[in-house]
Amino acid sequence: xxxxxxxxxxxxxxxxxxxxxxxxxxxxxxxxxxxxxxxxxxxxxxxxxxxxxxxxxxxxxxxxxxxxxxxxxxxxxxxxxxxxxxxxxxxxxxxxxxxxxxxxxxxxxxxxxxxxxxxxxxxxxxxxxxxxxxxxxxxxxxxxxxxxxxxxxxxxxxxxxxxxxxxxxxxxxxxxxxxxxxxxxxxxxxxxxxxxxxxxxxxxxxxxxxxxxxxxxxxxxxxxxxxxxxxxxxxxxxxxxxxxxxxxxxxxxxxxxxxxxxxxxxxxxxxxxxxxxxxxxxxxxxxxxxxxxxxxxxxxxxxxxxxxxxxxxxxxxxxxxxxxxxxxxxxxxxxxxxxxxxxxxxxxxxxxxxxxxxxxxxxxxxxxxxxxxxxxxxxxxxxxxxxxxxxxxxxxxxxxxxxxxxxxxxxxxxxxxxxxxxxxxxxxxx
Amino acid sequence: xxxxxxxxxxxxxxxxxxxxxxxxxxxxxxxxxxxxxxxxxxxxxxxxxxxxxxxxxxxxxxxxxxxxxxxxxxxxxxxxxxxxxxxxxxxxxxxxxxxxxxxxxxxxxxxxxxxxxxxxxxxxxxxxxxxxxxxxxxxxxxxxxxxxxxxxxxxxxxxxxxxxxxxxxxxxxxxxxxxxxxxxxxxxxxxxxxxxxxxxxxxxxxxxxxxxxxxxxxxxxxxxxxxxxxxxxxxxxxxxxxxxxxxxxxxxxxxxxxxxxxxxxxxxxxxxxxxxxxxxxxxxxxxxxxxxxxxxxxxxxxxxxxxxxxxxxxxxxxxxxxxxx
Numbered sequence: 001x002x003x004x005x006x007x008x009x010x011x012x013x014x015x016x017x018x019x020x021x022x023x024x025x026x027x028x029x030x031x032x033x034x035x036x037x038x039x040x041x042x043x044x045x046x047x048x049x050x051x052x053x054x055x056x057x058x059x060x061x062x063x064x065x066x067x068x069x070x071x072x073x074x075x076x077x078x079x080x081x082x083x084x085x086x087x088x089x090x091x092x093x094x095x096x097x098x099x100x101x102x103x104x105x106x107x108x109x110x111x112x113x114x115x116x117x118x119x120x121x122x123x124x125x126x127x128x129x130x131x132x133x134x135x136x137x138x139x140x141x142x143x144x145x146x147x148x149x150x151x152x153x154x155x156x157x158x159x160x161x162x163x164x165x166x167x168x169x170x171x172x173x174x175x176x177x178x179x180x181x182x183x184x185x186x187x188x189x190x191x192x193x194x195x196x197x198x199x200x201x202x203x204x205x206x207x208x209x210x211x212x213x214x215x216x217x218x219x220x221x222x223x224x225x226x227x228x229x230x231x232x233x234x235x236x237x238x239x240x241x242x243x244x245x246x247x248x249x250x251x252x253x254x255x256x257x258x259x260x261x262x263x264x265x266x267x268x269x270x271x272x273x274x275x276x277x278x279x280x281x282x283x284x285x286x287x288x289x290x291x292x293x294x295x296x297x298x299x300x301x302x303x304x305x306x307x308x309x310x311x312x313x314x315x316x317x318x319x320x321x322x323x324x325x326x327x328x329x330x331x332x333x334x335x336x337x338x339x340x341x342x343x344x345x346x347x348x349x350x351x352x353x354x355x356x357x358x359x360x361x362x363x364x365x366x367x368x369x370x371x372x373x374x375x376x377x378x379x380x381x382x383x384x385x386x387x388x389x390x391x392x393x394x395x396x397x398x399x400x401x402x403x404x405x406x407x408x409x410x411x412x413x414x415x416x417x418x419x420x421x422x423x424x425x426x427x428x429x430x
Numbered sequence: 431x432x433x434x435x436x437x438x439x440x441x442x443x444x445x446x447x448x449x450x451x452x453x454x455x456x457x458x459x460x461x462x463x464x465x466x467x468x469x470x471x472x473x474x475x476x477x478x479x480x481x482x483x484x485x486x487x488x489x490x491x492x493x494x495x496x497x498x499x500x501x502x503x504x505x506x507x508x509x510x511x512x513x514x515x516x517x518x519x520x521x522x523x524x525x526x527x528x529x530x531x532x533x534x535x536x537x538x539x540x541x542x543x544x545x546x547x548x549x550x551x552x553x554x555x556x557x558x559x560x561x562x563x564x565x566x567x568x569x570x571x572x573x574x575x576x577x578x579x580x581x582x583x584x585x586x587x588x589x590x591x592x593x594x595x596x597x598x599x600x601x602x603x604x605x606x607x608x609x610x611x612x613x614x615x616x617x618x619x620x621x622x623x624x625x626x627x628x629x630x631x632x633x634x635x636x637x638x639x640x641x642x643x644x645x646x647x648x649x650x651x652x653x654x655x656x657x658x659x660x661x662x663x664x665x666x667x668x669x670x671x672x673x674x675x676x677x678x679x680x681x682x683x684x685x686x687x688x689x690x691x692x693x694x695x696x697x698x699x700x701x702x703x704x705x706x707x708x709x710x711x712x713x714x715x716x717x718x719x720x721x722x723x724x725x726x727x728x729x730x731x732x733x734x735x736x737x738x739x740x741x742x743x744x745x746x747x748x749x750x751x752x753x754x755x
Binding site: 187192193194196197198199200201202203205269270271311314315316317318319 | 601
């Protein structure tokens, strides 16, 4: 299998590349990049106004396997990821059984292999996600984990978190924190504020997130472990992380597309596709998130892709599960809200959706546009408008908060492990 | 009447116009007389099927709706179930689709989850009357409160209405806030800081934590039920301290206006939110509220039924639809 990308604008800020070139791929590697390559390829992709980017990597995906295959599997989730331009995902460990031992890690990696997709498992911080004992991180690392997290729950016990961070740092595992204080947020189903008062729903205050972020920043300062704060959503969290970075604390963070695109005003119809944790916040939170994206406080855009079956989301708002899918809309939402509104350049978006995630989980030459690099690449049409429709999702679940919205910026091809997957209008989805 | 009723659902007062609220109140006033007759029945809803769909225990609201339906000659069915749809393993939507398949015309719905009737209304054909959803709204209660104010004060515009108690969890307070502010009343909510919703001032009401400060200036005070046993969080230390700080008793009312109205959506915790002598005293219009509940619910049933008939292009029987008959 070989691919020639012909006369395409290639953008890779890490390799100082922004030029119209030919890129030749063979046997999973980028063989050559040049102005006029004279090669024969089994597959040819014309530039045609499209842009070649380093392959997108999602640091925060819930594949739901093992245990919740009715929501998503690694096979269906991989197809969803590819459709969204992602060449790799970090799988979250809140499965059943949770990913807290080598057999689950091995099973996840085997399924990823079958799906011909790149999955980098995240193990748990605590055994069984119970928040009581540190999980066997040496073994998790050995089995292939790149990070640890009890995502879905905050590690409420500060002493355990301290030791877990110290322990994880021995293996250079990224510690991903679901920073929401469980006591303060208990029972909350949306953001606490004017809208929770209007709708009569129990709110979760910004303070629940900020207390947790501050605690973990303090522990990162103490332990020097690499802390990555997942899905930040509040003005205060951005400010805390900005300040911590200024002081040299080893902390990074991510934001989801929904948290920079939508506010709690969308909840007026009690549509459970707007129910997620952390909840959609307010305009002033979004303003600070945009500032944080711009000034580099926020390193990564991650999806928190959280599939749930329709029958689960069809329950009452207060009973429906938290979470929305995001792999297939992340690039479009980032382009719509950040690039086309002049918040970030295309280069900055590439950093946050592709290069920085690779760096955080220690991937080298994985998704860059350079000769000899692995062929994990994404081809996009930056200006193409499309409507998000429930029927079009490749994910097994359809719980998207972007359904019915128009996005500008579409993925046309995802080249994963040297294999092209076409999603352009002329191409039939793989 | 200047405004025509077009809604098939009554979900809450938040999205209703002043004119629509006034239309219900006017209609209710004209329905009141029916309940004073010896034969308390009119054929207005003859041939209509109304289901009282109660997912949460309720005695008085359900009884009030049922009497209203029967006085309008509707065929009624009570359907109650406690707990959420989650516990039964059936989604709310499935339950509702089943009821829709029974070919009913109107559903009166009480549910423990805020927004449950709103979700149903988007998906099924019968009209839905919200009889209380979680901590969101209880529109017919607010309407009967407003009818009671109207009867006793002759107006709502300019009145100062105070709510005392657990505002945070009160759907009654929320519906009243929407309705009363639209009709030009001044609203104050008063209670322990822990039981006042955040940013409630943004709904156009005043917040206050000193009950003595608001009594003198109030035209009506609605006491809300305090349920310590249902509290899942430590909102206040004891009922004793609550009663001392916020309970309404005769002593506190010495500073009140002579024509103050004391209201309560019931059931009353005598000795907690208000003392026995106040509940039975001259200020109290609590039982008028109960009587007005029937008229308001008859008015709502009548208006929604008319809208449904129009939607289906049915001939509206001029005799049956005349509330005076």
